[in-house]
Amino acid sequence: MQSLWARVGQARHCGCRACSTATGGIGRRATGVAGRRRATLAEIVTACYSSIFATAAVVDAIRKDDRRKELDRQLDEARKELSDLRERSPNTVLINSPSSKLTIDQMDDVWGTLKGIYRRRPYMKEIHQPATITASELISSLNTDFYNAVSETSLRAMRQIDYEQLERDLETEEVDKNLVFRVPLNEMHIQRDSAAMHQVVQKLLRRVEESLGKRATQQSPTFVEAQLMAAEGRTNYSYPFVNPVRAAENSTILNRRIRALASAEYLDLGERIGRICYNLLVSAYPPDTHTYNTLIVAFDKHGHHLLSDVVVRSFFFERLLRPTPSTFTAIMNHYKTRQNHGQFLRCIARVSGVDTVTGAKVRRRHTGDVAQWPLLQTWAADRRIQTRTGRWHWEHSTLSTKLVETMLVGLLHFKLFSDAATLFLSCVRSGISLSTKSMAHVFDECISALDWRAAVQMIRGLMYNLQEWKTLLSQIDEVSAAYLLGRASALIDLCGLGNTGQRGKLGLKRLQKLGISLPHRTQFLEYMAEAKLLFPSKEAAGFQTLGDGGCEELRASKRRLLQLESLLKECEYIRKRTHSIESKLLKRYFPTWYRIPMASFIGATAIQRSMELSHEMRQVLGPIDLSTSRRRPRVRAKKVAKDDASLRDDASLSGEGPLKLLLRMSTPSREETPGISDEVATT
Numbered sequence: 031m032q033s034l035w036a037r038v039g040q041a042r043h044c045g046c047r048a049c050s051t052a053t054g055g056i057g058r059r060a061t062g063v064a065g066r067r068r069a070t071l072a073e074i075v076t077a078c079y080s081s082i083f084a085t086a087a088v089v090d091a092i093r094k095d096d097r098r099k100e101l102d103r104q105l106d107e108a109r110k111e112l113s114d115l116r117e118r119s120p121n122t123v124l125i126n127s128p129s130s131k132l133t134i135d136q137m138d139d140v141w142g143t144l145k146g147i148y149r150r151r152p153y154m155k156e157i158h159q160p161a162t163i164t165a166s167e168l169i170s171s172l173n174t175d176f177y178n179a180v181s182e183t184s185l186r187a188m189r190q191i192d193y194e195q196l197e198r199d200l201e202t203e204e205v206d207k208n209l210v211f212r213v214p215l216n217e218m219h220i221q222r223d224s225a226a227m228h229q230v231v232q233k234l235l236r237r238v239e240e241s242l243g244k245r246a247t248q249q250s251p252t253f254v255e256a257q258l259m260a261a262e263g264r265t266n267y268s269y270p271f272v273n274p275v276r277a278a279e280n281s282t283i284l285n286r287r288i289r290a291l292a293s294a295e296y297l298d299l300g301e302r303i304g305r306i307c308y309n310l311l312v313s314a315y316p317p318d319t320h321t322y323n324t325l326i327v328a329f330d331k332h333g334h335h336l337l338s339d340v341v342v343r344s345f346f347f348e349r350l351l352r353p354t355p356s357t358f359t360a361i362m363n364h365y366k367t368r369q370n371h372g373q374f375l376r377c378i379a380r381v382s383g384v385d386t387v388t389g390a391k392v393r394r395r396h397t398g399d400v401a402q403w404p405l406l407q408t409w410a411a412d413r414r415i416q417t418r419t420g421r422w423h424w425e426h427s428t429l430s431t432k433l434v435e436t437m438l439v440g441l442l443h444f445k446l447f448s449d450a451a452t453l454f455l456s457c458v459r460s461g462i463s464l465s466t467k468s469m470a471h472v473f474d475e476c477i478s479a480l481d482w483r484a485a486v487q488m489i490r491g492l493m494y495n496l497q498e499w500k501t502l503l504s505q506i507d508e509v510s511a512a513y514l515l516g517r518a519s520a521l522i523d524l525c526g527l528g529n530t531g532q533r534g535k536l537g538l539k540r541l542q543k544l545g546i547s548l549p550h551r552t553q554f555l556e557y558m559a560e561a562k563l564l565f566p567s568k569e570a571a572g573f574q575t576l577g578d579g580g581c582e583e584l585r586a587s588k589r590r591l592l593q594l595e596s597l598l599k600e601c602e603y604i605r606k607r608t609h610s611i612e613s614k615l616l617k618r619y620f621p622t623w624y625r626i627p628m629a630s631f632i633g634a635t636a637i638q639r640s641m642e643l644s645h646e647m648r649q650v651l652g653p654i655d656l657s658t659s660r661r662r663p664r665v666r667a668k669k670v671a672k673d674d675a676s677l678r679d680d681a682s683l684s685g686e687g688p689l690k691l692l693l694r695m696s697t698p699s700r701e702e703t704p705g706i707s708d709e710v711a712t713t
């Protein structure tokens with residue numbers, strides 16, 4: 031390079047100033063370039079270190095790449111196993127999936143379960159006064175410490191209705207184009223819908239007037255105007271099928287206005303209801319199912335349950351409307367809020383097709399019409415979608431995840447834990463994706479109530495549906511899965527199926543009485559043991575704790591006390607059911623020759639039970655010293671003792687003695703017990 035620069039400097043030039051300056055600079059650069067310099071020791075060491083680090087980085091990158099490939103391979107294998115597991119259970123979907131639609135097979139399984147729940151429904155008095163555990167602070171404390179039972183305050187919060195979410199669901203349904211409705215097609219239909227709306231408005235206004243008083247309601251001008259319009263029958267509804275788009279827009283605007291008026295706290299109740307009724311009457315089209323759903327939810331949300339009763343009754347008995355997916359959700363929530371267990375169970379019958387009065391209002395056909403028309407015969411042949419009850423074929427109502435969860439929470443609200451466990455197991459068996467909140471609610475309610483019957487039913491169902499139980503746990507997050515496993519372990523301990531010390535014939539006989547096979551129990555307990563390793567965060571997720579480090583005998587005593595309390599509750603349940611059945615055996619539809627000895631037996635048993643209770647009370651209270659009492663109470667005490675002896679003598683008699691005693695002293699008249707009903711919970 032230096033020689034090249036030197037030759038350039040020697041080249042001839044014109045001698046001008048610019049060329050001389052350039053040639054001189056090139057010459058100085060050529061002579062000023064330094065020669066090759068020898069590397070120092072420090073530079074050599076630095077280069078070696080850099081090479082070593084670079085080599086180590088390359089080796090580490092190769093190892094990380096191999097590790098990444100290995101993890102990808104393991105992840106692919108896990109995904110493949112999960113995919114195979116889902117293929118073996120094709121009806122399952124992800125728990126977090128936004129879709130709430132169910133397949134026909136899933137709905138068929140749930141419909142069958144609902145039919146069984148309604149046919150095995152308890153009597154009214156059993157739901158009014160259900161069997162409960164002892165109101166003891168010791169039992170409550172042990173249940174909380176030993177089984178991590180949820181407090182009643184938390185359970186009450188779980189049962190609360192999310193009206194905001196329900197209103198959002200109703201708004202979503204209003205824009206759903208796939209829903210099918212019944213609309214008036216002729217003048218008679220329009221007149222019938224108009225008359226029904228007049229009755230609804232008049233009943234709403236009358237109930238508000240009874241609540242606030244006539245003077246208060248007359249101060250609301252809109253209330254008075256609505257009264258006049260309803261009395262005169264001033265409505266001018268049009269046919270929705272003429273312009274369906276405009277009818278849908280009218281319904282959306284009307285529903286939005288109803289929700290706004292129901293929450294308008296700046297208006298008094300009379301003015302609010304008056305404006306709502308006025309809008310119902312001046313609407314261009316008859317109020318549809320969306321409007322009925324909006325009225326029910328809006329009234330219940332603000333505590334006007336008496337007004338919701340009017341709308342619900344009109345839907346079932348005065349209109350021919352077809353329900354939407356959220357209609358029965360709103361109605362069941364209404365009956366749950368009203369504590370009307372009979373109508374709640376009636377809704378279960380309507381959904382499943384066993385109600386003989388209104389059904390689900392989806393579709394019904396007479397058996398004569400089915401026998402005459404081949405098209406109806408094809409429809410009636412599919413027993414998954416309809417049920418023949420009496421002389422009618424009733425089509426079932428379409429189910430959704432929200433509706434199933436509403437029924438589940440309602441059954442828990444009415445203390446029907448066994449029925450709730452049956453419905454939950456049906457969902458597990460058919461692969462219905464319930465929310466983790468609803469699933470945890472079922473376990474928490476059963477544990478808090480120490481319900482032995484529901485615990486045995488839950489564990490037995492999970493044993494015989496172990497694969498579906500594994501699938502369900504694999505589709506939820508680790509914390510939720512750990513919590514459900516902990517709750518299941520508590521139920522196993524409560525019903526005594528986790529004790530491994532009982533072997534031989536006694537253990538087999540006990541399992542046979544509970545309807546459980548030994549292989550299923552062994553396999554289920556092995557899986558629960560493996561789950562302790564698969565879910566290490568169970569303790570943080572509320573897993574069952576069996577003690578705080580105390581001695582094993584103390585823990586066994588605590589466990590045994592809770593198990594005995596659960597069995598005592600089961601005995602109380604059987605006693606209440608027996609009394610309910612006894613009262614039904616005296617009804618007039620049984621022959622007289624059967625009722626007379628039955629009354630004798632029931633009366634003698636009741637007297638004997640009263641004597642035993644009196645004896646227990648004397649033992650608890652001890653002897654009473656009457657020496658310092660006045661003479662009249664002492665005579666009364668002697669008379670009671672004499673009557674007690676005569677009762678004992680009469681109770682020992684047979685034949686008509688107990689019957690006469692029962693009719694004379696034990697049986698109250700209908701005037702003495704007004705409002706008491708022992709009928710089955712059907713209304």
